[in-house]
Amino acid sequence: MSALEAVTAPRAAVRPLLRVCGLSKSYGETVGCVDVSFTLYPGEVIGIVGESGSGKSTLLNLLCAQLEPDAGTVEYDVGGEGLRDVFCLPEPQRRRLMRTDWGLVHQNPRDGLRMDVSAGGNVGERLMAVGARHYGAIRGEALDWLSRVELDGGRIDDRPKHFSGGMQQRLQIARNLVTRPRLVFMDEPTGGLDVSVQARLLDLLRGLVREMGIAAVVVTHDLAVVRLLADRLMVMRRGRVVEEGLTDQVLDDPHHPYTQLLVSSVLQV
Amino acid sequence: MSAARPAWDEAYNFAYLDEQTKRMIRRALLKALAVPGYQVPFGGREMPLAYGWGTGGMQVTASVIGPSDTLKVIDQGADDTTNAVSIRRFFQRVTGVNTTEATEQADIIQTRHRIPEVPLREGQILVYQVPQPEPLRKLEPRETETRKMHGFGEYGLMHVRLYEDIARFGHIATTYSYPVMVNGRYLMSPTPIPKFDNPKMRNNPAIQLFGAGREKRIYAIPPYTRVESLDFEDHPFEVQRWPHACALCGSRESYLDEVVLDDSGGRMFVCSDTHYCATRRAAGHSGAMAEGSVARALAPSAGKQEDSHERA
Numbered sequence A: 001m002s003a004l005e006a007v008t009a010p011r012a013a014v015r016p017l018l019r020v021c022g023l024s025k026s027y028g029e030t031v032g033c034v035d036v037s038f039t040l041y042p043g044e045v046i047g048i049v050g051e052s053g054s055g056k057s058t059l060l061n062l063l064c065a066q067l068e069p070d071a072g073t074v075e076y077d078v079g080g081e082g083l084r085d086v087f088c089l090p091e092p093q094r095r096r097l098m099r100t101d102w103g104l105v106h107q108n109p110r111d112g113l114r115m116d117v118s119a120g121g122n123v124g125e126r127l128m129a130v131g132a133r134h135y136g137a138i139r140g141e142a143l144d145w146l147s148r149v150e151l152d153g154g155r156i157d158d159r160p161k162h163f164s165g166g167m168q169q170r171l172q173i174a175r176n177l178v179t180r181p182r183l184v185f186m187d188e189p190t191g192g193l194d195v196s197v198q199a200r201l202l203d204l205l206r207g208l209v210r211e212m213g214i215a216a217v218v219v220t221h222d223l224a225v226v227r228l229l230a231d232r233l234m235v236m237r238r239g240r241v242v243e244e245g246l247t248d249q250v251l252d253d254p255h256h257p258y259t260q261l262l263v264s265s266v267l268q269v
Numbered sequence B: 001m002s003a004a005r006p007a008w009d010e011a012y013n014f015a016y017l018d019e020q021t022k023r024m025i026r027r028a029l030l031k032a033l034a035v036p037g038y039q040v041p042f043g044g045r046e047m048p049l050a051y052g053w054g055t056g057g058m059q060v061t062a063s064v065i066g067p068s069d070t071l072k073v074i075d076q077g078a079d080d081t082t083n084a085v086s087i088r089r090f091f092q093r094v095t096g097v098n099t100t101e102a103t104e105q106a107d108i109i110q111t112r113h114r115i116p117e118v119p120l121r122e123g124q125i126l127v128y129q130v131p132q133p134e135p136l137r138k139l140e141p142r143e144t145e146t147r148k149m150h151g152f153g154e155y156g157l158m159h160v161r162l163y164e165d166i167a168r169f170g171h172i173a174t175t176y177s178y179p180v181m182v183n184g185r186y187l188m189s190p191t192p193i194p195k196f197d198n199p200k201m202r203n204n205p206a207i208q209l210f211g212a213g214r215e216k217r218i219y220a221i222p223p224y225t226r227v228e229s230l231d232f233e234d235h236p237f238e239v240q241r242w243p244h245a246c247a248l249c250g251s252r253e254s255y256l257d258e259v260v261l262d263d264s265g266g267r268m269f270v271c272s273d274t275h276y277c278a279t280r281r282a283a284g285h286s287g288a289m290a291e292g293s294v295a296r297a298l299a300p301s302a303g304k305q306e307d308s309h310e311r312a
């Protein structure tokens, strides 16, 4: 039994939320990711770290069905009815998953927000997509979510292009969480932000994820982010997972020489 | 029956288009009628008018018109604007059909931006000129994506637009091209008709055909079809209302245009549907300014300001 299986053994009674097997993707000659397998349980947060070009975003995009794999499967517990291969789901169902049960927080808020739609409209979009047709109720929900991500409700009718980077990122989070997804994918959620803004955003994210029991896959090259957010960690190098385990164990006692290098370089900062 | 009807200019095939093209367009029309509100691509032909002058509508009209049909052409409700006159003359020349301004006498009515006030009847065909067939285009520029949104019935984004209206103006400020759901399935642009006309699309006994020349799309609403204007439960769809009646015929039911009378800010409101207004006046109805010299000096559409909408 591997260390990871030992760790997850107590969860055996719980059904997995996401199961990934032998996932590979290359871009012509360039390796994207190779033979990645793992299982994620409800409410669990897994971090993916590695240097630039190690395949983190490729893996994340495969997981949320934005990219088609060359080999391997991604199975998700659709509607709590058991694992189903997401690439075999009919497209409308997969798209529906995308805007209800899943969330996707992009590194660049520009990719995840509608810049010419008000903050309220951005948060309300998913509600309207699943049939909400009461303006007052949609607006109420949007206001509630703005306050939960610590945005001033007075900005509800402002467009995000007038927001700071940190505010845009919080709006992106609100826009995703409003349908109470069970699984959220995040690519460098604090990338490009000032250190102090990063810290507050991380606290906020951790609070929401814990409180709502959301499972998450968080891609970052920042070990401080995974230290704070992730229960488990996968370390990637040249498309492969070279080490995985509980976050604190991996960071405090790295086994793979590459992980040791990553950890030591962060300590020098 | 030869004397009654002028022959068409035989330098052209009947109705200008060749028979094969007409058959192709009719097939697209049949498909469009079978799937109400769905945009059917068709191999559009060049017409002797620039895009923006109703070439899509003209191709549809050319494909459905027969020698014994009577044609009416309106532009924003008026039979006498340059656009309406040139299309009417074109069809007279290439078909020799009778034309009329009387809505009830027309078999085919080609229109830009209005539905006549007089209710249509079974057997009539209303042909709309369409500048932009895709109601989602402003929200989603990618054609591959809008095609999926129609395919999967993902129309939440349209409500985001209405939400934005209410957030900004306190009410749904969209007054023309107001989006509709056809037969509970397809989101459709009603073309830039005023939302005042939207309710007329619903359960209409006539056939409604839509032709977009530049985008090469045809769509249709068969007779007696459900057509609903999108709205919110707490902000229901409403049509425009005016505090006054038509200055010429006194109608309080029709869609009114504002007409500027003089340089000192004088203005009046008159029916946009010129035939409707004239018919009422002929029947003895009159409005506040009907007897004034100003009214006589002004044909109902003479001072009409050219709207800023894109031309069909």
Ligand SMILES: Nc1ncnc2c1ncn2[C@@H]1O[C@H](COP(=O)(O)OP(=O)(O)OP(=O)(O)O)[C@@H](O)[C@H]1O
Pocket (backbone or CB within 6 Å): A027, A030, A031, A032, A050, A051, A052, A053, A054, A055, A056, A057, A058, A059, A221
């Ligand atoms: N669309 C693409 N076409 C070709 N090569 C790509 C594409 N996307 C990624 N790659 C290559 O695949 C490899 C993995 O890239 P990926 O973006 O997954 O890395 P990453 O770990 O997310 O890096 P970063 O930390 O810089 O975001 C890299 O060599 C990259 O150049």
Ligand SMILES: [Mg+2]
Pocket (backbone or CB within 6 Å): A056, A057, A058
């Ligand atoms: Mg990346």
Ligand SMILES: [Zn+2]
Pocket (backbone or CB within 6 Å): B246, B247, B248, B249, B250, B251, B254, B270, B271, B276, B277, B278, B280
């Ligand atoms: Zn009138």
